[in-house]
Amino acid sequence: MRKLLPYEHQLIEALGVTKEEYLNFLVAQEEYVDPKIGTALDIRNGPSPDPVTISIILTVVGILFQVGAALLAPKPEIPDASRRSRQKRFAPSFGFNSAQDLAKYGDPVNLVYTNNDDNAKGNVRVNGSLLWSSIDSFGSSQFMRLTVALGASQIEQIDYTRTAFGQLAFSDLDRKSIYVFEGLDKPAKFSDGVSGFAGTTRYPELLKSAEPDVDLAFLCLNRDLESSATTRVGYSQAYTPSSFTSLGVYDSIPINVRVTSRNKKGKTEKHDIGIELKKDTADNNLWIENASNSSGVKGFFEEDSKIVLYFDDTTEKRDDDVPRKTAENLRHQTLEALDFSSTYILGAAKFRLHSYLGEDRILTEDNSVRAKFVCVEGGKAPATPYTTKTPLVFKDEKISFKISGVGVTVPVEDSTISEENLEIIEGKFQEALDILTGDEEEVRGLTAKAGSFNIDFSDPVSNGEITPSLRVAWKPEYVATVDLDFNIKNGSDTDKTNQLTQRVENFPKAGSIKYTQDVRDQVGADEPVNAQGQLIDLTITTKEIRKKARKQKKALVRLVEDIKAGVFDGADTDIINRSFSYIERIDSYNNDRGKVVPFKNFRFNFPLENQTCLAVGLDENGNSLIDNLLARNGFGPTDSRRIREKRFFKGVEEAKFENRTGERVSHYYTFAYIDSQETVNLFNFTGVQGTTSTDVFPEDDKLQAKRNRLAKVQQEKQDVRKNSKTRLDEVNTRVKEDALTSSSVAQNKSRQLLNRDTNFENAKFEDFKSEQSAEDKDNAGVSRRIETLLSRRRADAINIIEADIDLIDEFLDQVPDDLQITDRVGTRAIRSALKDLNRQKKQAEIDLEFVLDDWPNNFLNSIDNDFFTKCLTKAESATYNTISACDAVIFSLKTKLFRRITGRQKEYGDRKVDGYSESDNGVKSRMAFFRMFYRQSKTDRTDWNEIPYMFVVRHGSEAEFYTQIIFYSQLQTEWEFKFDPVFDVRAEYETRPFNSYFFLENTDKSKTIQIDNTLNYINFVGRKVKRGGDSLSYYPAEKERGPYLTNEWDMFSVNSDTQVAFSFESGPEIALTAVTEQQLDLDYVSKYKKMQTMSLGVFAGRNIQDLRSISTMVQKGKLCRTVEKPNKTPPTKSSSYAPDIFVDTLLDEDNGVGKYITSENIDFDSLKLAKAFCVNNKLFMDGVIADPGSWREFWVNAAPFSLLELARKNGKDTLVPAIPIDECGEFSDPNGLPVNVNISALFTTGNILQGSYKEEFLNATDSTENLIASVIYRDSTSAKTFTTNKSVNVRLLENDTSSANDDQNTRETFDVSQFVTNRSQAIMFGKLLCNQRRYVKKGIEFRTLPSEAGLEPGAFIYVDVGIKDWDHYSSGIIMKGGALNSPLAGNSVSRQDAETTGKNFNFLLYKPLTGEVESETASVVTTNKGISTASALSGYEGWMFVMGSEKPNKRVFRVTELSIEEEGELSVKAVEYPCFEESGGTRAHIADFRSSKFEVS
8 A cells, every 4th residue: 555656646547446456456567567568669569369360360481571661652651749759859859949748657768779889979868757856945046856767777878978958068067066866776876976076065955865875865855854754765746837826915005195205405295195995985994993893803804895995186286296296196006007807905804806986997186086895805904003194203293102010100201203202212111121020029010012012011900909910710620430521432441531610810910020930830839829819729629529420410310200201202282193293392401400511512423324323402603403414414522513502302303414325314303312422312202204293103013003993993983973864872862742642641651762672774872882992992002002112212212311320420439528639730720821921021021122122223113014014905826736645845936025225315405314324225125924824635625724924035136036945744645735925914913823934044954843733844944033022023023124214024115215116016026936746655766676867956047947858968878688699697788780789679578578589589690690781881770769669660660770671580580681781791892883682592483373473563653753862860979969960862863964853853851860870871771762762663472382482581582474565564545646645664854765765665455435455566665855655556546555565584573571371382472673784693773872873962
């Protein structure tokens, strides 16, 4: 389960696999490690066919891949774009246009072949594949570290002095400022420095390793982070962000300030700037009147609040004409700069321009422009009060100051800033310092206020007594195995802490540092006292602890009794045999039944389908959580939402949630109880499944059966009543008056009206009694069943509650009845509070000393710290999201900060100004502030984690300054970062408090700070600077640089005395120029086995700014096997000859196809002859193999560059020369005449199987026209730093050279610069192509018996099949007068005329309309100016023709392929190889390279 690289994460995402699947693949891959799979040397083109199928179809005995077949197609195929671009990248000719690409997963690693001992011009410039990069910033420049892979195995010799960045060579640079390290088999060590360069003595200290001989040259992080990180070994990649890289503020708009200037006499004049907020506009009062927002925070702009900025024109003529015009210009400038796309900051709140109110957009005398802004991120209003229009440096502006003691206040009257009053104030500050540092035990309060300076350690006086001002609150604790509050571990034997009732004590805030320390020392002693001098009881009694437990037990016992009594069953009325809805609710278990214990939070038990899984209650705002359970089913004790009180419900509630399968379900309950482990138990006592009217326990089968029987009986009873015509009962049965006749009465006789035999038509009385009895019985059964079910469910709840009662009993058993215990929590809380108080006093001491150290400058600077930030300004925030999961991120920042001040003089007119000096003018330093935020990617995107520090860049030059911040985390994940500019420090502090300042400076020292209690760290080059004391707490405790009465963080200037041009006037002052992501991984070292790497470290300078393309010069390349020593392991020598490289790519198991090939598969005899041919004719192969593709395809294309052809003889691979050679490897005699062609066999109709002979002719197209070959080769002269491409043109001369016309020839370009570095080799290559184009016109194929041919590919044969007429042919249509509408061989007019004029040809004629066929022999053809005519054929106008001429019977062909057919016959393929007889031998036209035959230019 190792960590993944950035490219691996991208690969996993692209493939759609899981991390586990990917890692399983890596494990499987270990069983077969072949770095060249998928590269140019991969012989495997796909799954091997079934061997049986191969034998049935075809057995290839030998094959020859001709130069002509590869390079002389009519229109050569354009090489694949990716192949060519990669080839040019890794063997570049022009470094200036090269671009460094990050190595990608699956990219092949270069194989560099060359040897300048073999070929003096064989140097190869190689671009490296970038493996590791990092950018570090050191003040005036940046330091770039790069590791590149040069080759897949050891390279014999590299000339590092000819390394280059793009087209900038090391020879043009000071090599003592460049660090070069050489690595083999793993990244370079620090001790592997290359001599002749900077070495390691001046290497940046922060980047050095602790153990140079052991550690790597390049490590992640820096030395200062070693103690925080587990390792510094790992991957690193520098990126250049392209968006959201600007950081800073610009285009400030001062609000409600006055512009000042001086008249000729030096008197100051003022005028309002005319840019203001007005009280009658919504939300403007949040700053104007310092009003509270909805949360009660004063001067705070909330999100969506609005402000309206008024631009008012005041052009009336006045005495203050100069400041008025200045204000007018400022209004127009700022108004024109407004735009809707920018973000603005006012104080610490962010705004966007929403709209313009009214129709006015242009500022005139009569019209104001009103711009409406909407707050998009809340924050404090500016620190300077809205009504303050000038800084506190003018005569009419007042300050206040006072020192107070016990019951006594010593004020200094409101004073102007004069030398006399400054002396008084200085004395009062000194008095305040004396109070803090005094040894006296007297409690003297201290309040020191002046401008924004504020120190307060006073105890206010109320009714003649000191009111305690330092309040300390705490809750005593008692440890037991049971927590009376909620605790997931309740029920276990582990100790748990119980908190008791909160206690509060007050202590004096006033007094000296020593006095507060004395009070603190008394706490924990025998007699500590509070502010009133009373003894403090720091003990607790177990009676109080037991009281709380007994109270809880009493409440729970009453709760059990109520459950048994059915209080929580449902509705108060009888529920048996009813349909009802539950609506009544008991909101809380009140005091009458026992006080309910508050609790802090709750958790969930899984699975969610369990009845004890869900939660019910109120959140901290009193809102029901029932409808919000789904979103809360995973929060724990740190969640901000709390349930404050237990709630028991009488009624039916529904809780909706998702089960484990994601299905949304509902859970109904009538009772909720949170047990001692914070588990929320939801019980459904009545089994109801809805909040509407329904029966209880609807899912109980037995109850449902009883209900069904009851319903049936009731229905039968109803049917009896409905069907009865006579109604008999005690109330309704009556006897009619005539029931007894008069006669019967007279005779005193009686009549029986009703008896057993009384017959009714529809019903009997007994039926009613029977039905009623059955109904009563079934009702009782339903009631019993309901009571049984209720009892069971009550018992479930009672068991849980009684378990909690048992825990309380356990607690009471552990706590003694009456025992006094020391309150250690209280002791710690009080001592900690007093310690913090003294820390504040000590900080106040530091601030007072700071103010007095450079009096009055530090004091005056503290007064107007905020005024020149009283503006609305545009702001740019920088953001960055890491590309992959990483441990560390290095942010490289470029800044340019300065203030250019003009206008300062000692005198203005007849007025002198104290504190002014002409030296105040010029470029001065400026501070820029920003905050940094971070969060993990793919989490809640609304919550940023702020780093509780303010970053500061301070600089005073128009030159660029570089600095950096390192974010390191022990959690490797993807991160998001945000950088926000700050200019109103006080407003920012009151919005998002920060601890201190991080000054990013030009130094070799760095600082590492852990971010609160997280696993994250910040490292930066510079210093950590504290904030000042209470009065200076918003700004750094740092002496300011610059003129009197100015600040380094000012955003504008409205004083003609001090005219300031700011560095932000051209835009944001900070740019995020580079980001380096780093992954720490000890396995990094083992990832580059057997690779040749180069590591470079270089400082950026005026001449070194682009490091995108890094290349170096290889003089002797990969150590390779040779034809003479193919099995030497390991190889000891490099080579520039193609046959040696051929053997190396075959037998090298790591970088070639040696896992599949052995020496038995190679024809070494042919290779030795091929190498002799290369050596004799200086044919070299110097270059880089960098392209993906198959091994065979590579050699088919690369071998022709050395005039070789890939061949397979008798199942063995080899290279053979493309032209005839003798046994010494020579292709010509000393005079240039080609060597004699050795004929291997003669084939005639006697040994060619009948019907198998085929000839294929080439049409008269571009492929048969004369060729002008433009061959591009690489000039790699050893004296040159860079290689360049050159070209040479080669063409055959015509018989009449004076009439040669390039337009009549085919011009083609052949780029052999990948491997060819000699002009002579390029010329030979061009001559071969020209001869092939001129002379090769046909190919043949036939079959013979194996016994008839001892052949191999490349062999020359005679073929005579009796064909004499149609060898050289042309075809076309006969025109008027016998003109032949067809070009004859060749396209040169002069050559055509010479070849055809006055010669006899045989013709085969065909008439398309009738199909007639005729033939003519020995017809004379004349040619004049390219037009051929056969006058004897003038009668055949419109007929098609084929014409030919006789040739020698024995024609020479060259064998290209031999194969065994299914019947065991030998199939032979060959191409025409025209020859001529000279000097007693048969010579090949194709091999005739004599200079008299060619024109080379």
